[in-house]
Amino acid sequence: MAEETKPTIDVDIKQLEAWKKEYKKIFKTTLTDGTVLIWRRLKRSEYKEFMRQFDKMDDSDERFWAREEQICRACILYPSTEEVDYILEYEAGVATVISDDIFANSGFAVKEKTEEI
Numbered sequence: 001m002a003e004e005t006k007p008t009i010d011v012d013i014k015q016l017e018a019w020k021k022e023y024k025k026i027f028k029t030t031l032t033d034g035t036v037l038i039w040r041r042l043k044r045s046e047y048k049e050f051m052r053q054f055d056k057m058d059d060s061d062e063r064f065w066a067r068e069e070q071i072c073r074a075c076i077l078y079p080s081t082e083e084v085d086y087i088l089e090y091e092a093g094v095a096t097v098i099s100d101d102i103f104a105n106s107g108f109a110v111k112e113k114t115e116e117i
Helices: 012-023 044-053 060-075 082-091 094-108
Strands: 026-030 036-040 076-078
Touching: 012 036, 026 060, 026 076, 026 094, 036 060, 036 094, 044 060, 060 082, 060 094, 082 094
Parallel strands: none
Antiparallel strands: 026 036, 036 076
16 A cells, blocks of 8 residues: 655744734645645634625625635635635635635534523
Protein backbone atom coordinates (compact mmCIF):
# COMPACT_ATOMS: atom_id res chain seq x y z
CA MET A 1 0.00 0.00 0.00
CA ALA A 2 1.39 3.42 -1.00
CA GLU A 3 2.02 5.86 1.78
CA GLU A 4 -0.40 8.79 1.77
CA THR A 5 1.30 12.18 1.58
CA LYS A 6 -0.11 15.04 3.57
CA PRO A 7 -0.86 18.25 1.69
CA THR A 8 1.57 21.01 2.53
CA ILE A 9 0.67 24.61 3.20
CA ASP A 10 2.82 27.66 2.78
CA VAL A 11 1.99 29.25 6.14
CA ASP A 12 4.48 29.47 8.96
CA ILE A 13 3.65 28.82 12.59
CA LYS A 14 3.93 32.53 13.45
CA GLN A 15 1.17 33.36 10.96
CA LEU A 16 -1.04 30.59 12.33
CA GLU A 17 -0.49 31.86 15.87
CA ALA A 18 -1.30 35.43 14.78
CA TRP A 19 -4.55 34.27 13.20
CA LYS A 20 -5.44 32.30 16.33
CA LYS A 21 -4.76 35.36 18.46
CA GLU A 22 -6.90 37.57 16.23
CA TYR A 23 -9.77 35.18 15.49
CA LYS A 24 -9.55 32.79 18.49
CA LYS A 25 -10.36 29.72 16.39
CA ILE A 26 -9.18 28.83 12.91
CA PHE A 27 -9.99 25.75 10.87
CA LYS A 28 -8.34 23.72 8.12
CA THR A 29 -10.22 21.98 5.32
CA THR A 30 -8.48 19.76 2.80
CA LEU A 31 -10.33 19.46 -0.50
CA THR A 32 -10.41 16.19 -2.42
CA ASP A 33 -7.62 17.39 -4.73
CA GLY A 34 -5.38 18.09 -1.73
CA THR A 35 -5.88 21.86 -1.72
CA VAL A 36 -5.77 23.19 1.84
CA LEU A 37 -7.99 26.04 3.00
CA ILE A 38 -7.51 27.78 6.32
CA TRP A 39 -10.48 29.78 7.46
CA ARG A 40 -12.06 31.53 10.42
CA ARG A 41 -15.53 31.91 11.84
CA LEU A 42 -17.96 34.53 10.58
CA LYS A 43 -18.70 37.47 12.87
CA ARG A 44 -22.30 38.54 13.49
CA SER A 45 -21.61 42.02 12.08
CA GLU A 46 -20.24 40.47 8.88
CA TYR A 47 -23.25 38.19 8.58
CA LYS A 48 -25.64 41.14 8.81
CA GLU A 49 -23.57 43.13 6.32
CA PHE A 50 -23.61 40.28 3.78
CA MET A 51 -27.33 39.75 4.21
CA ARG A 52 -27.95 43.46 3.49
CA GLN A 53 -25.32 43.71 0.74
CA PHE A 54 -27.15 41.36 -1.62
CA ASP A 55 -30.71 42.17 -0.51
CA LYS A 56 -31.52 44.13 -3.67
CA MET A 57 -30.81 41.20 -6.01
CA ASP A 58 -34.11 40.04 -7.49
CA ASP A 59 -33.15 36.41 -8.09
CA SER A 60 -33.17 34.62 -4.73
CA ASP A 61 -30.85 31.85 -5.99
CA GLU A 62 -28.30 34.37 -7.26
CA ARG A 63 -28.54 36.24 -3.95
CA PHE A 64 -27.92 33.01 -2.02
CA TRP A 65 -24.92 32.03 -4.17
CA ALA A 66 -23.42 35.52 -3.99
CA ARG A 67 -23.65 35.44 -0.20
CA GLU A 68 -21.97 32.02 -0.04
CA GLU A 69 -19.07 33.25 -2.17
CA GLN A 70 -18.71 36.51 -0.23
CA ILE A 71 -18.66 34.65 3.08
CA CYS A 72 -15.92 32.36 1.75
CA ARG A 73 -13.88 35.32 0.50
CA ALA A 74 -14.18 37.05 3.88
CA CYS A 75 -13.38 34.03 6.03
CA ILE A 76 -10.78 32.06 4.07
CA LEU A 77 -7.38 33.18 5.29
CA TYR A 78 -5.31 30.87 3.12
CA PRO A 79 -4.59 30.55 0.21
CA SER A 80 -4.38 33.99 -1.42
CA THR A 81 -7.42 35.94 -2.59
CA GLU A 82 -6.56 35.16 -6.22
CA GLU A 83 -6.35 31.44 -5.50
CA VAL A 84 -9.62 31.51 -3.56
CA ASP A 85 -11.34 33.29 -6.46
CA TYR A 86 -10.03 30.61 -8.82
CA ILE A 87 -11.17 27.78 -6.55
CA LEU A 88 -14.64 29.30 -6.11
CA GLU A 89 -15.02 29.70 -9.87
CA TYR A 90 -13.68 26.36 -11.06
CA GLU A 91 -14.72 24.05 -8.22
CA ALA A 92 -18.45 24.63 -8.30
CA GLY A 93 -19.39 23.09 -4.95
CA VAL A 94 -16.63 24.55 -2.79
CA ALA A 95 -18.45 27.80 -1.96
CA THR A 96 -21.48 25.87 -0.72
CA VAL A 97 -19.50 23.28 1.26
CA ILE A 98 -17.11 25.77 2.90
CA SER A 99 -19.80 28.35 3.64
CA ASP A 100 -21.85 25.57 5.29
CA ASP A 101 -18.81 24.70 7.45
CA ILE A 102 -18.29 28.38 8.25
CA PHE A 103 -21.93 28.75 9.30
CA ALA A 104 -21.83 25.57 11.38
CA ASN A 105 -18.74 26.73 13.25
CA SER A 106 -20.05 30.30 13.64
CA GLY A 107 -23.01 29.34 15.78
CA PHE A 108 -25.61 28.61 13.11
CA ALA A 109 -25.68 24.93 14.00
CA VAL A 110 -25.85 25.30 17.75
CA LYS A 111 -27.39 22.25 19.29
CA GLU A 112 -30.05 23.17 21.73
CA LYS A 113 -32.66 21.34 23.65
CA THR A 114 -36.15 22.75 23.71
CA GLU A 115 -38.75 21.21 25.96
CA GLU A 116 -42.37 21.88 26.61
CA ILE A 117 -42.92 22.96 30.21
